[in-house]
Amino acid sequence: MFEAAEPPQTLSKEQYDAVLPGLRIAMLEAQQRLRKADFSVVVLINGADGGGKSETVNALHEWFDGRYLRSETYGPPTEEERAHPELWRYWLWLPRAGRIGVFSGSWYAKPLADRVAGKLSDLELAERTARINGFERTLADGGTLFIKLWFHLGKKAQRRRLKALAKDESTRYRVTKQDWKNHERYDRVVGASEQLISQTSTAHAPWHVIDGEDSRHRNVAAARLILDAMTERLNHARTPPPAARLPPIPDPETALDRLDLTQSLGKHDYETRIAQLQARLNQLVRKLHKRDKSAILVFEGADAAGKGGAIRRITWALDSRTYRVIPISAPTDEERAHHYLWRFWRHLPRRGRLTIFDRSWYGRVLVERVEGFAREAEWQRAYQEINDFERELLRSGVVLIKFWLQISLEEQARRFDARATDPAKRYKITPEDYRNREQANQYEAAAAEMIGRCSPPDAPFTLVEANDKHFARVKVLETVCQRLEAAFRS
Amino acid sequence: MFEAAEPPQTLSKEQYDAVLPGLRIAMLEAQQRLRKADFSVVVLINGADGGGKSETVNALHEWFDGRYLRSETYGPPTEEERAHPELWRYWLWLPRAGRIGVFSGSWYAKPLADRVAGKLSDLELAERTARINGFERTLADGGTLFIKLWFHLGKKAQRRRLKALAKDESTRYRVTKQDWKNHERYDRVVGASEQLISQTSTAHAPWHVIDGEDSRHRNVAAARLILDAMTERLNHARTPPPAARLPPIPDPETALDRLDLTQSLGKHDYETRIAQLQARLNQLVRKLHKRDKSAILVFEGADAAGKGGAIRRITWALDSRTYRVIPISAPTDEERAHHYLWRFWRHLPRRGRLTIFDRSWYGRVLVERVEGFAREAEWQRAYQEINDFERELLRSGVVLIKFWLQISLEEQARRFDARATDPAKRYKITPEDYRNREQANQYEAAAAEMIGRCSPPDAPFTLVEANDKHFARVKVLETVCQRLEAAFRS
Numbered sequence: 001m002f003e004a005a006e007p008p009q010t011l012s013k014e015q016y017d018a019v020l021p022g023l024r025i026a027m028l029e030a031q032q033r034l035r036k037a038d039f040s041v042v043v044l045i046n047g048a049d050g051g052g053k054s055e056t057v058n059a060l061h062e063w064f065d066g067r068y069l070r071s072e073t074y075g076p077p078t079e080e081e082r083a084h085p086e087l088w089r090y091w092l093w094l095p096r097a098g099r100i101g102v103f104s105g106s107w108y109a110k111p112l113a114d115r116v117a118g119k120l121s122d123l124e125l126a127e128r129t130a131r132i133n134g135f136e137r138t139l140a141d142g143g144t145l146f147i148k149l150w151f152h153l154g155k156k157a158q159r160r161r162l163k164a165l166a167k168d169e170s171t172r173y174r175v176t177k178q179d180w181k182n183h184e185r186y187d188r189v190v191g192a193s194e195q196l197i198s199q200t201s202t203a204h205a206p207w208h209v210i211d212g213e214d215s216r217h218r219n220v221a222a223a224r225l226i227l228d229a230m231t232e233r234l235n236h237a238r239t240p241p242p243a244a245r246l247p248p249i250p251d252p253e254t255a256l257d258r259l260d261l262t263q264s265l266g267k268h269d270y271e272t273r274i275a276q277l278q279a280r281l282n283q284l285v286r287k288l289h290k291r292d293k294s295a296i297l298v299f300e301g302a303d304a305a306g307k308g309g310a311i312r313r314i315t316w317a318l319d320s321r322t323y324r325v326i327p328i329s330a331p332t333d334e335e336r337a338h339h340y341l342w343r344f345w346r347h348l349p350r351r352g353r354l355t356i357f358d359r360s361w362y363g364r365v366l367v368e369r370v371e372g373f374a375r376e377a378e379w380q381r382a383y384q385e386i387n388d389f390e391r392e393l394l395r396s397g398v399v400l401i402k403f404w405l406q407i408s409l410e411e412q413a414r415r416f417d418a419r420a421t422d423p424a425k426r427y428k429i430t431p432e433d434y435r436n437r438e439q440a441n442q443y444e445a446a447a448a449e450m451i452g453r454c455s456p457p458d459a460p461f462t463l464v465e466a467n468d469k470h471f472a473r474v475k476v477l478e479t480v481c482q483r484l485e486a487a488f489r490s
Numbered sequence: 491m492f493e494a495a496e497p498p499q500t501l502s503k504e505q506y507d508a509v510l511p512g513l514r515i516a517m518l519e520a521q522q523r524l525r526k527a528d529f530s531v532v533v534l535i536n537g538a539d540g541g542g543k544s545e546t547v548n549a550l551h552e553w554f555d556g557r558y559l560r561s562e563t564y565g566p567p568t569e570e571e572r573a574h575p576e577l578w579r580y581w582l583w584l585p586r587a588g589r590i591g592v593f594s595g596s597w598y599a600k601p602l603a604d605r606v607a608g609k610l611s612d613l614e615l616a617e618r619t620a621r622i623n624g625f626e627r628t629l630a631d632g633g634t635l636f637i638k639l640w641f642h643l644g645k646k647a648q649r650r651r652l653k654a655l656a657k658d659e660s661t662r663y664r665v666t667k668q669d670w671k672n673h674e675r676y677d678r679v680v681g682a683s684e685q686l687i688s689q690t691s692t693a694h695a696p697w698h699v700i701d702g703e704d705s706r707h708r709n710v711a712a713a714r715l716i717l718d719a720m721t722e723r724l725n726h727a728r729t730p731p732p733a734a735r736l737p738p739i740p741d742p743e744t745a746l747d748r749l750d751l752t753q754s755l756g757k758h759d760y761e762t763r764i765a766q767l768q769a770r771l772n773q774l775v776r777k778l779h780k781r782d783k784s785a786i787l788v789f790e791g792a793d794a795a796g797k798g799g800a801i802r803r804i805t806w807a808l809d810s811r812t813y814r815v816i817p818i819s820a821p822t823d824e825e826r827a828h829h830y831l832w833r834f835w836r837h838l839p840r841r842g843r844l845t846i847f848d849r850s851w852y853g854r855v856l857v858e859r860v861e862g863f864a865r866e867a868e869w870q871r872a873y874q875e876i877n878d879f880e881r882e883l884l885r886s887g888v889v890l891i892k893f894w895l896q897i898s899l900e901e902q903a904r905r906f907d908a909r910a911t912d913p914a915k916r917y918k919i920t921p922e923d924y925r926n927r928e929q930a931n932q933y934e935a936a937a938a939e940m941i942g943r944c945s946p947p948d949a950p951f952t953l954v955e956a957n958d959k960h961f962a963r964v965k966v967l968e969t970v971c972q973r974l975e976a977a978f979r980s
Binding site: 021024025028032054055057058061062065066067071072073074075078079080083104105171172173174279282283286308312315316319320321324325327329332333334350358423424427428 | 511514515518522544545547548551552555556557561562563564565568569570573594595661662663664769772773776798802805806809810811814815817819822823824840848913914917918
């Protein structure tokens with residue numbers, strides 16, 4: 001595929017001076033329009049050593065209005081980055097709507113290096129690229145415009161360029177031993193690059209190969225590609241991503257219907273068992289650090305189902321340095337300007353820690369679905385997006401434990417009444433809660449479908465019969481203990 | 491001072507049941523009012539081992555509405571935290587206006603442990619507490635309401651409590667060897683605690699000592715103190731902090747007036763020197779990592795003074811993995827809801843890295859002063875706050891290099907005209923820029939005072955004669971190189 005970029009393409013000084021002024025004006029105008037748009041632009045810059053990646057980043061900074069463009073160049077991950085899922089350090093840096101983010105040495109750098117070093121089999125490479133495609137698709141479907149640029153250098157061109165840099169005293173420092181080593185295995189690098197590119201050049205995020213030798217040509221070509229893609233998107237509302245083709249799931253409501261909500265536990269039994277479970281849980285959570293794992297607990301359930309009470313029975317057992325509770329309410333404006341998953345990425349625990357989400361990303365297929373905050377195609381797509389997201393968590397050593405707390409409508413009504421008459425609990429109840437009750441059937445159907453679609457074997461929803469608080473809390477703690485023990489055994 | 495907390499104070503089950511309902515309602519109501527207020531509440535919980543810190547954190551979570559309260563408990567710092575200024579991990583966690591943040595094991599834990607271990611002389615302790623007082627004053631003056639709680643245990647009470655915890659199978663895990671070790675040197679711990687408390691109990695952030703043995707008494711007393719402080723502040727607008735008593739500075743305007751703006755550099759000389767400087771700079775920035783230092787460059791100057799151009803001459807020389815440019819424009823709503831320094835704390839570089847601020851925290855005493863966005867007392871106070879903030883940076887190994895780029899009004903007019911007629915630069919110029927010109931005298935006076943007040947020997951402003959871009963860029967690069975070299979020598 002690199003043939004297209006050869007023979008070397010160049011732009012003379014005259015040609016360059018002729019096109020640049022108009023190009024820059026167009027770029028600035030497009031960027032002005034982008035600022036009011038509802039999508040962000042992600043530019044990836046990868047390619048050959050000596051291919052001019054950082055020079056092009058600099059040119060983009062100069063030609064665009066730097067206030068609304070951020071770039072990040074990635075080297076080896078820091079300790080903190082290694083203590084999080086592999087993609088975490090990219091997620092956090094994703095630009096908000098209206099902005100441009102330039103990623104140099106992006107999530108493609110590591111698979112390429114691993115492949116060149118012979119550490120990735122064909123199968124492993126295919127798995128890696130499938131994950132990358134899923135990640136990019138999630139963002140693209142959410143509106144992100146991808147422009148992926150690969151700077152190519154012919155073998156001779158690379159040698160010429162490295163030699164020229166090494167000859168000039170003021171640029172000698174740029175040429176490293178690693179550069180020469182990579183040059184020696186040029187064919188392997190090119191082969192691996194071609195594989196990577198062909199497996200990740202998708203409709204929603206295609207690659208563009210640019211000849212990197214001539215800096216004028218390269219910078220102008222990169223800028224033009226970005227400009228054209230932005231203009232296209234600004235002028236033509238994007239075709240909404242196709243509706244998800246959701247596989248059928250076995251009658252999703254039965255699981256919830258079948259729950260025996262009459263199960264209960266007497267006070268004495270409860271107190272004995274909860275104390276035992278808390279001691280056991282405390283030990284287990286302490287082990288997270290040694291086992292190089294982290295844990296995420298997700299609590300979903302109807303209003304007044306007892307999420308907060310169950311969470312407190314967990315946190316009371318723990319050293320407060322090891323955990324964090326993240327209650328999910330309305331997003332801030334920074335959060336609203338990003339992909340809906342971004343605000344959860346912000347709060348992922350590092351290795352050794354536990355994070356408890358009191359409501360979570362499942363809001364997308366629950367409240368946002370029922371209340372119409374998300375369009376049908378959006379929430380339908382979300383099942384897959386969430387499954388992908390959780391798979392990244394699992395891969396990085398997260399023990400993911402998800403609960404759905406189920407109460408009957410009668411019990412919910414009882415609790416609402418109790419709240420309404422207890423001044424210390426009245427704040428918990430709002431007119432919205434009563435409205436939600438009217439849509440109980442829709443919430444129930446949404447919950448059932450969520451449970452059916454988002455319960456892979458390694459991250460199932462645990463359904464908790466929650467009419468009796470004692471029973472529910474013991475079941476929650478027991479599940480957490482069992483799941484942690486199972487994770488430590490494996 | 492701990493005598494006040496002895497003999498042990500208790501609350502019977504009956505007393506507790508009698509006060510709790512009313513207390514909780516009052517807490518929830520105060521929290522509701524707080525949500526609309528323009529200040530945040532910071533609760534610090536420190537004190538004796540076994541004094542019940544984490545139980546009280548749990549009680550606060552239960553009694554307040556957990557959606558608007560966050561708590562963070564601090565253990566030993568992570569690698570990432572150690573790569574930043576010592577207070578960084580607290581700064582980031584500070585609550586936004588309308589919220590409560592509970593810090594358990596706060597910035598007092600380390601000085602206490604160091605003092606008990608004999609690692610802090612009287613003088614060093616005094617220096618540490620002075621810095622803490624400055625930090626708290628900065629936040630308090632910005633509106634933060636501090637409630638600092640110290641849980642005390644008598645020696646016998648501590649033994650009783652540790653024994654009781656160790657005896658019960660379900661709580662045995664809570665008692666560590668370190669707890670017993672601290673118990674053995676009880677008197678030393680108490681002595682150090684008393685010193686720390688007395689040196690940091692200030693008008694803007696006083697300590698409250700609570701007897702920690704009886705959990706009912708302790709939790710209720712803590713909640714009451716928080717409630718009372720919140721209520722007091724909610725009912726009575728706070729007395730604005732006293733105006734800063736600014737020391738006189740030697741005729742501040744002369745330094746700027748004396749600059750010889752006619753200095754210039756021919757194209758050939760410029761190109762030769764800039765190339766040499768860039769090579770030198772590249773080597774120096776690579777050394778940051780080895781020297782365990784980071785660097786922060788601050789660029790201030792009038793509109794069109796050439797900040798962006800100077801910054802690009804620096805970044806072109808660097809490996810883009812090592813630096814980040816942070817252009818400062820309007821704050822986001824998350825930023826607006828925090829102390830004005832918070833949005834800069836977010837972007838501090840870790841060790842080994844360089845961050846360039848294109849405009850900075852000095853906006854407080856420049857644009858915010860001149861345009862009236864900050865009240866007089868606020869910007870007057872800011873000189874000290876900024877000096878304190880920068881001292882924390884310097885202490886943590888940051889090389890701080892600050893520039894003021896000075897151009898004449900005539901040169902600025904020329905550049906504005908050039909921008910207005912160049913379509914590729916037109917975006918840089920707004921009606922605001924022309925307005926700013928009308929206030930040129932005020933901006934100049936503000937700049938002069940800023941330079942006079944915020945130029946300590948280890949972080950002076952470098953004044954750059956910027957009428958000639960070549961001269962200015964060479965001076966900037968040369969200064970950065972010299973300052974880095976000096977820092978590496980020391």
